[in-house]
Amino acid sequence: MADLTIRPSLKFIKAGYVLTLLVLVAAVIVHYRYLADEHPTPWLPVAAALLLIWPVKRHVQRQTVKLTIEGEKLRYETGLTSKSTRIIQLPKVQDVRAVQSLWQRMFDVGDLSIETAGENSRLIVENLDRPQQLAEQITDLAGHAPASGVS
Helix, strand or coil, rough: CCCCECCCCCHHHHHHHHHHHHHHHHHHHHHHHHCCCCCCCHHHHHHHHHHHHHHHHHHHHCEEEEEECCCEEEEEEEEECCCCCEEHHHHHHEEEEEEEEHHHHHHHHEEEEEEECCCCCCCEEEEEEEEEEHHHHHHHCCCCCCCCCCC
């Protein structure tokens, strides 16, 4: 099987970019249509442009989290400049749980909770696309087929 790399969803980040750009366009229109004569300094568009910090920050945070499945190992990496790596043997995975809020369910996004044997046994990765499918896939790779008839 090919390696599987999982990162948090881009859905909410893309929505943040779109919303911020709409606010920026509206600010530019309002400034040049209504405020430019009285206030030549474009303070409103500049203030609206500062809103771009939010989606850019979320985008960078997304890049700092990566879950990779390679053979019999699950590798969880976090960090941008300095890295922290946690390697879990797939056969030691005891429980995989997909948790979704109402908002996340509307966009088929959710959090994945992976429990293993030993200390520091819970690993939570937030805002993943198709969390139920990922949970089933990890469970199958770990060798723990779900019991039939259980919902």
